[in-house]
Amino acid sequence: MLFESLLNVLSPMHFLVVCIGVFLGIVVGAIPGLSGSMLIALTVPVTYYMLSDQAISLLVAMYVGSIAGGLISATLLRMPGTPSSVVTTLDGYPMARDGQPGKALGIGIAASFAGGMVAWVALALLSKPLSVLALKLTSFNYFALIMTAMVLIASIGGKDLLKGLLSGFLGMLASMPGVDPSVGQLRLTFEIGNLASGFQLLPVLVGVFAVSQIFNDLLNLNRTPDNLAFRASGLLLSMRDWLRNGWNMLRSSLIGTVIGILPGVGAAVGSMIAYSTAKSFSRTPEKFGEGAEEGIVAAEAGNSSTVGGALIPLVALGIPGSVIDAILIGALMIHQIQPGPMLFVTNPDVIWNLIAANLVATILMFVMMLALTPYIARIARIPTGYLLPVIMLFCVVGTFALNNSIFDVWVMLAFGVVGVLLERGGFSLGPFVIGYVLAPVAEQNLRQGLMITGGDIGPMLADPISLVLFAIAIALVVWPYAVEARRRKVAQ
């Protein structure tokens, strides 16, 4: 099946789509202020008119490209193109400033490629067995799994547990107006006709990610990045460089893959943990932050491997491993594909196509980054002031085009304001979107379980799997407070 899917992805038209996706992803990832989630949310309406396999490949290719592209601006402009490249800036920029921009980028590109490949192997090997296991879960187990994932997203993915939980539950509430997913009754519509079908996924996604980012970028228009000249020497690594960094690449890639599998944690945390692990294992930790090769390798392998890692729970369980995965789930639903453990049974072609596209996109990313970095570095310097109005026009047109509805455009703007407000108040947006996507599935499973047990919640609490999952969720909530209380006690 994988081989057939690979042949499908390599067919001329499909391959062109993947090339475009990787290229746009790298460019957007390289431009400070624009992000992969913004690009992918904006592209979803266009994919509505594409074949579903090509549409998913395009989005996966953009995902791979956007995570890798952040390396360019992090190294040359000291301005991470994506949040996941923040750690790359620590060593990438000093190395480039010391006259080795080509080498800094070359190491980063190689590490991104290694990270992508390791994570792809995990994706190809683990997804199916995990989905087979997931098929054995009951409705209550699945509900418990989603709620635990929500708490995990809020506690590890965000900076503040309370705010993360609030953001997640707010996202859940936003998904509830419209038709009740279990019995088909209208609810929470406030007698507004347009709300009968609820807040559509796309306006919410575009609003929260693209529009809110435009508003935030408007506040930072005067930022001037440091601007280093690009020299290509050292871009291609020698065999000795590969061997010297091989163990670090593998370790950081494995860390990134595991972090990616955890729901909602994302590439930024993956690169951070890989970086600090590399530092603690290094013989020269004092060089970290001053242009250490090991630092760039760890950061880039760590963030790129989260892409494949994060796709594992999406493919196997229908639970997004990252914010972009939440958008991918939305794209699958727009194409009438229901994400979840049944996906390997109902649409195996879609899943294997996604896995094959991830491999091809990772290889293409490596080739394109090596070949096009000098040119992309120039594009990254386009003033944001020229980009923001154009992106806003794309947001309006894309959102309108999905249902020919101007109401959706107003919804998009409203959720843009919600996004700005939440971000400025220190609430992370990841839990909001993941809550929005997962709430209907969680509610459906809870109610389905209760219908089977005749409204008795006892079987859920007696089930060992649900019990363990709830215990993990409670521990995640209580743990930070327990640690804080202990710290205070010790201080006293």
Next chain:
Amino acid sequence: MSKPAAEVFACLMTIMLSGMMIYEASMLPPGSFDPLGSGSVPLVTSYILIFLALAVLIRGVVARRNEEGDGYVGQRETASGLTMVRVGGFVSLTVLYVALSNLKVLHFLPMSIGFLFAALLLLNGVCRRSVLVSGVVSILIPAALFFCFTKFFTVDLPGAF
């Protein structure tokens, strides 16, 4: 808006929205064959949200009191006047553009060209170079979008036809 103000505003909005949802959800009939009914999950979610918003609010108030007690005054994020003009102008232009699209006052092309040109000049200042670049971009992009959506995707774009 400073971070504490945005935090307070977000929490108050959450409480208000949750209150509205509780009102709407409590009007729904109880479930028959489905033990929970349509209103239970939104009700519980709204109550949890009110609890979380109150917790964030109280924690914020306590933290700020402690800061004041320690003589620490948090750094206040301020935006320059020019930035505020740009943000306000851009938001107003966007709302105007969507409202005109809603009312179908003008065809998509002139409306979008006008919006893009005005927004580009607002963000990049009025000089010969920016007028030239803005002019070219604001004609090319809407024209390309119009062509793609109407010819390839056969979708009518917002505005009068």
